Amino acid sequence: MSGIDGMEEPGGDRRAEKRGAVTLVGAGPGDPELLTLKAVKALQSADIILYDDLVSAGVLDFARQEAKRLLVGKKGYGPQVKQAEINALIVSLALQGKHVVRLKGGDPGIFGRAGEEIEACRAAGIPVRVVPGISAAQGAAASLCVSLTHRDHARRLQFVTGHSREGALPDDLDWGAMADPAASTVIYMARATLPGFRAHALAAGLDPATPAVAVLAATRPDEIRLAATIGTLPEKLADLPADRPVLVLLGHAFGALLEQAEPAADRRLSGTG
Amino acid sequence: MSGIDGMEEPGGDRRAEKRGAVTLVGAGPGDPELLTLKAVKALQSADIILYDDLVSAGVLDFARQEAKRLLVGKKGYGPQVKQAEINALIVSLALQGKHVVRLKGGDPGIFGRAGEEIEACRAAGIPVRVVPGISAAQGAAASLCVSLTHRDHARRLQFVTGHSREGALPDDLDWGAMADPAASTVIYMARATLPGFRAHALAAGLDPATPAVAVLAATRPDEIRLAATIGTLPEKLADLPADRPVLVLLGHAFGALLEQAEPAADRRLSGTG
Numbered sequence: 001m002s003g004i005d006g007m008e009e010p011g012g013d014r015r016a017e018k019r020g021a022v023t024l025v026g027a028g029p030g031d032p033e034l035l036t037l038k039a040v041k042a043l044q045s046a047d048i049i050l051y052d053d054l055v056s057a058g059v060l061d062f063a064r065q066e067a068k069r070l071l072v073g074k075k076g077y078g079p080q081v082k083q084a085e086i087n088a089l090i091v092s093l094a095l096q097g098k099h100v101v102r103l104k105g106g107d108p109g110i111f112g113r114a115g116e117e118i119e120a121c122r123a124a125g126i127p128v129r130v131v132p133g134i135s136a137a138q139g140a141a142a143s144l145c146v147s148l149t150h151r152d153h154a155r156r157l158q159f160v161t162g163h164s165r166e167g168a169l170p171d172d173l174d175w176g177a178m179a180d181p182a183a184s185t186v187i188y189m190a191r192a193t194l195p196g197f198r199a200h201a202l203a204a205g206l207d208p209a210t211p212a213v214a215v216l217a218a219t220r221p222d223e224i225r226l227a228a229t230i231g232t233l234p235e236k237l238a239d240l241p242a243d244r245p246v247l248v249l250l251g252h253a254f255g256a257l258l259e260q261a262e263p264a265a266d267r268r269l270s271g272t273g
Numbered sequence: 274m275s276g277i278d279g280m281e282e283p284g285g286d287r288r289a290e291k292r293g294a295v296t297l298v299g300a301g302p303g304d305p306e307l308l309t310l311k312a313v314k315a316l317q318s319a320d321i322i323l324y325d326d327l328v329s330a331g332v333l334d335f336a337r338q339e340a341k342r343l344l345v346g347k348k349g350y351g352p353q354v355k356q357a358e359i360n361a362l363i364v365s366l367a368l369q370g371k372h373v374v375r376l377k378g379g380d381p382g383i384f385g386r387a388g389e390e391i392e393a394c395r396a397a398g399i400p401v402r403v404v405p406g407i408s409a410a411q412g413a414a415a416s417l418c419v420s421l422t423h424r425d426h427a428r429r430l431q432f433v434t435g436h437s438r439e440g441a442l443p444d445d446l447d448w449g450a451m452a453d454p455a456a457s458t459v460i461y462m463a464r465a466t467l468p469g470f471r472a473h474a475l476a477a478g479l480d481p482a483t484p485a486v487a488v489l490a491a492t493r494p495d496e497i498r499l500a501a502t503i504g505t506l507p508e509k510l511a512d513l514p515a516d517r518p519v520l521v522l523l524g525h526a527f528g529a530l531l532e533q534a535e536p537a538a539d540r541r542l543s544g545t546g
Contacts, residue, residue, distance in 0.1 A: 033311035036407065041306065107407075109414040110430060115423030115526070130415040132407050134309065134380075141382040142403040149432075150388030155443045156450065157383060158431040159422070170428045177429065177450030253388070 020094030022121050023101050024108040026133015027051070031219035032058035034134045042131050043067070046101035048093055050086065054105025054245070056220060067101075083113055087120035094126040107133040111161050111188050135159075136247050137186040140218035144225065144249075144257060153252040154184040162193040169193035175204035184251035190214070191246040194234040206230060211254040216244040227257045293367030295394050296374050297381040299406015300324070304492035305331035307407045315404050316340070319374035321366055323359065327378025327518070329493060340374075356386055360393035367399040380406040384434050384461050408432075409520050410459040413491035417498065417522075417530060426525040427457040435466040442466040448477035457524035463487070464519040467507040479503060484527040489517040500530045 023042045028034035035043075043049065043063040051060065053073035060069060072086050086102075093100045108114035108130055121128035137159060141148045148157050158177065162169060178185060178201040187197060202208055208231030216224040228236055230250055237246060296315045301307035308316075316322065316336040324333065326346035333342060345359050359375075366373045381387035381403055394401035410432060414421045421430050431450065435442060451458060451474040460470060475481055481504030489497040501509055503523055510519060 028309070031311070033314065034309050034405065036301070036307050036309055037313070038304070038306035040310070107411055109411060109419070109421045111422050112420065113424065115420035115425070118418055118420070128418060130418050132307065132411040132415040134405050134407065135411075138380055138382060138405040138408075142405040145391060145401065145403050146382070147385065147388035147391070148382045149384050149434075151386065152388070155446060156431055156433045158429055158450070158456075160429045161422075172455055173428060174450055174453040174456065177431070177447055177453060177456075180447040180450065182445055183431075183447065183450075 019127075020097045021099050021127045021129075022090055022094050022117070023099070023129050023131060024112075024114050024117060025101050025103050025131045026107040026109075026112070026135075027055040027059045027103050027105050028134040029106060029136045029139025029219045030056045030217060030223075031139070032056065032062065034139060034219060035059060035062065036131065036133065038131045039133065042101050043103070045099055047098040049101045049103050050090065050093075051103040052105050055103050059103070063101075083116060087117055090117060091120055091124045091126060094121065095124065104133070106135045106139075110135045110137075110159060136188065136215075136218050136245075137249070140186075140213075140215040140247055140249060143219050143223060144213065144215070144254075146254060146257065148184050148186070148249075148253065150253040153255070154182060156180065156183040157186075158183055159186045159188065161188045162190040162197065163188075169196045169200075173200070175200045179204040179206040181207065181210070181252065184249070184253045187248040187250065189245050190248040191237055191240075191242075194237060194246075194248060198230055198234050201230065210250060211252060211258040213249045213254050213257050214240065215247045215249065216240055218247060225257075227254075227260070229258070292400075293370045294372050294400045294402075295363055295367050295390070296372070296402055296404060297385075297387050297390060298374050298376050298404045299380040299382075299385070299408075300328040300332045300376050300378050301407040302379060302409045302412025302492045303329045303490060303496075304412070305329065305335065307412060307492060308332060308335065309404065309406065311404045312406065315374050316376070318372055320371040322374045322376050323363065323366075324376040325378050328376050332376070336374075356389060360390055363390060364393055364397045364399060367394065368397065377406070378409070379412075380408045383408045383410075383432060409461065409488075409491050409518075410522070413459075413486075413488040413520055413522060416492050416496060417486065417488070417527075419527060419530065421457050421459070421522075421526065423526040426528070427455060429453065429456040430459075431456055432459045432461065434461045435463040435470065436461075442469045442473075446473070448473045452477040452479040454480065454483070454525065457522070457526045460521040460523065462518050463521040464510055464513075464515075467510060467519075467521060471503055471507050474503065483523060484525060484531040486522045486527050486530050487513065488520045488522065489513055491520060498530075500527075500533070502531070 025039045046067045048068040050072045104112045210230045212230040212233040214226040319340045321341040323345045377385045483503045485503040485506040487499040
């Protein structure tokens with residue numbers, strides 16, 4: 001395995017050089033088995049791990065025992081201020097010579113604020129690298145056993161977030177792109193803003209009968225799925241537990257899930273927790 | 274690790290029941306360390322592994338020695354006919370009681386034809402599950418140390434393929450969505466169709482100065498990156514080796530790569546090796 005033996009490992013020589021480094025690591029959607037081998041290796045070479053609310057406990061079990069663990073969740077804080085604090089903390093720890101692992105739910109490169117943390121490290125002259133992770137969308141699709149891009153239904157796959165910089169629905173989303181019947185759309189953090197999303201997308205021409213599946217805690221033992229249409233899903237979200245982000249998969253590639261759920265009231269697809 | 278112990282493992286009891294099963298497994302972008310733990314577990318319980326051209330050799334090293342390995346690449350074949358043959362082969366092997374692992378480059382759920390293989394298995398009554406993988410786009414972004422969705426530059430991330438069912442540029446792509454300055458776009462299999470993509474996207478209003486980075490063999494030792502603009506990239510692709518698919522990352526989130534590449538002719542970003 002030359003690919004593994006030859007791998008750059010910033011934590012490896014930290015005692016010799018006492019030079020800090022930062023690794024942004026994707027923790028995947030929840031199931032600890034969806035960590036990559038590279039992510040496990042990073043966890044096992046970390047001095048300190050700064051992790052999000054979205055990282056499941058089983059993922060942290062892969063870290064070496066000596067590593068410090070620090071929850072830097074954003075619940076209840078203004079996201080912009082808190083992110084600046086996290087950036088400063090990462091830089092400060094690395095300047096002390098630590099190998100800092102910044103562990104994020106999903107993939108740091110997809111709505112994970114990696115861009116800002118990379119910039120902060122670079123501005124401080126700290127070596128930084130990224131270990132990608134399975135995104136929540138990929139985890140949900142695998143768990144539902146569907147393709148995000150079934151070639152009969154989707155020529156384009158798009159990910160959007162229900163939260164802009166200010167926490168509301170982004171006002172500059174391309175609504176024509178959302179209305180495209182040949183796209184699969186995944187909406188992250190969709191709970192609060194899905195009614196607004198629906199209103200804009202339907203006004204742009206989206207068919208209200210387009211299949212839409214909400215998934216909470218994808219790939220975890222307590223995963224919940226709710227299949228509906230975009231016309232009816234927003235009201236149904238009120239029945240779901242409030243302590244987890246809601247991911248919505250939207251598009252004709254997910255039509256089979258709706259067919260499975262509707263006639264038989266399948267528990268797994270219509271569960272309300 | 275209850276998540277691991279409690280995991281459904283279709284190959285585990287194959288000797289007791291002699292009931293076949295199929296697992297579609299994402300092999301990730303190339304670096305074997307970007308396999309998930311779950312993918313390794315599937316490889317180690319497979320009786321037979323059907324793998325693509327895009328799967329790197331190091332990934333197959335994780336399979337148990339007794340597993341048969343069968344390359345089912347599509348090079349030089351009409352893709353539609355060949356896919357039907359692969360579907361039939363998967364079903365036939367599973368009906369013989371084998372645990373069949375269908376190993377695909379990247380994530381089977383993103384332009385991986387998983388939808389058709391899942392349908393073929395279900396039609397034959399064969400249990401099927403999906404293990405997601407790191408997509409080429411995620412691998413490339415991590416390797417370039419950029420976010421696909423830097424919040425200053427991208428509210429939307431979209432994946433499209435340069436090859437439709439017939440192998441040409443899809444004619445029903447939403448060109449307005451491609452021209453959106455607030456999107457990051459990843460074009461898979463972009464080599465042959467990028468000039469046509471550019472013509473349509475510019476006609477729809479895309480700024481020709483939009484940063485565009487071509488990546489070949491992302492995360493592999495022979496990775497090649499070429500940073501340009503969408504206005505100039507298509508002609509530059511001719512300088513790249515012809516034996517690898519070309520991935521193109523397009524959008525203002527990738528502007529820093531262009532700045533790095535242009536003044537200094539950085540070898541890693543302008544290599545034509």
